[in-house]
Amino acid sequence: MHASSSLEQQNIEKYIFQIICDELGIDLAANPVVPCGDATIQPDFYSEKHGIIGEVYAHIGSLKPPQKKKMLADILKMLLLEKLTNRTYRKIIVICDDEVLRAITGKSWGSACFKAFDVEIMNVDIGAEKRELLMAAQKRQYR
Numbered sequence: 001m002h003a004s005s006s007l008e009q010q011n012i013e014k015y016i017f018q019i020i021c022d023e024l025g026i027d028l029a030a031n032p033v034v035p036c037g038d039a040t041i042q043p044d045f046y047s048e049k050h051g052i053i054g055e056v057y058a059h060i061g062s063l064k065p066p067q068k069k070k071m072l073a074d075i076l077k078m079l080l081l082e083k084l085t086n087r088t089y090r091k092i093i094v095i096c097d098d099e100v101l102r103a104i105t106g107k108s109w110g111s112a113c114f115k116a117f118d119v120e121i122m123n124v125d126i127g128a129e130k131r132e133l134l135m136a137a138q139k140r141q142y143r
Helices: 005-024 065-085 097-106 109-116 127-141
Strands: 034-037 038-043 046-049 051-058 088-096 119-123
Touching: 005 034, 005 051, 005 088, 034 065, 046 088, 051 065, 051 119, 065 088, 065 109, 065 127, 088 097, 097 109, 097 119, 109 119
Parallel strands: 051 088, 088 119
Antiparallel strands: 034 038, 046 051
């Protein structure tokens, strides 16, 4: 496996996606292409019927600036969808680590965006085995 492979993260994101579907009791669409004005967006999960849109982050530990910016860009895409469809969605960011939770719920302007725009944060437990796999992948990737 190549050092930069994200296969473990992708598999764990699928696992987290299933947890979210089970917790919500809804069959969400995974990675759908969603019309958004003249453009499209591709969230990690979506349900037009239930008005849900969300992103999954399989990451353990501190976030680097590009990772924080990606979360903010994902919030912006969710807000764009709301604006262009004139509909309020349940906006969800799903994470799997307490350190990530602290990073996105602190006192930064980015953290304030979660509150100001009613973005729900779900911190799911992926279990010790998957945490170890994820941490090993991250260590391999950031050499």
